[in-house]
Amino acid sequence: MTKTIAIIDDDLDFLEWLKIGLKMEEYNVITATTGKDGLNLVRDNKIDLIILDIILTDINGFDIIKKLKAGISTSKIPVIAVTGFYKEAEYVQKGYETGVDDFLLKPFSYELLSVKIKKILGTLVTNE
Numbered sequence: 001m002t003k004t005i006a007i008i009d010d011d012l013d014f015l016e017w018l019k020i021g022l023k024m025e026e027y028n029v030i031t032a033t034t035g036k037d038g039l040n041l042v043r044d045n046k047i048d049l050i051i052l053d054i055i056l057t058d059i060n061g062f063d064i065i066k067k068l069k070a071g072i073s074t075s076k077i078p079v080i081a082v083t084g085f086y087k088e089a090e091y092v093q094k095g096y097e098t099g100v101d102d103f104l105l106k107p108f109s110y111e112l113l114s115v116k117i118k119k120i121l122g123t124l125v126t127n128e
Contacts, residue, residue, distance in 0.1 A: 003121055004028040004046060008038030008064070009053035009082070014106070018051065021110045027117075035059030039067060047077050049121060051113075054083040054095070062098050069099040078120045080113070082106055 022029045032038035035056045054061030068074040084106030118124035
């Protein structure tokens, strides 16, 4: 069964880059460019994973995570937070304390994101 990944990011070039990579890996991808639209998107669809930019134009990503984690139907959806704005350890720590499952600082390689997604979704194949 194809997994559905929601991307919430206001950087259109970054959003398209992620969307292309994820579709090549045969994920179903849905996107939003604002926090408000992202919250609605996640609430209205069955989502397996969220990739969320922390710095959005309308709602802070940490506030979005808090709302999602408080919702009955959205509390268990894993979140990979991404940002290029802050690089302090305290910021990453706040993400984990808010409920983020993993955190990436932009710029990052698609391959790193892909491995993190597979690990979170339980589809990572290891060579043992």
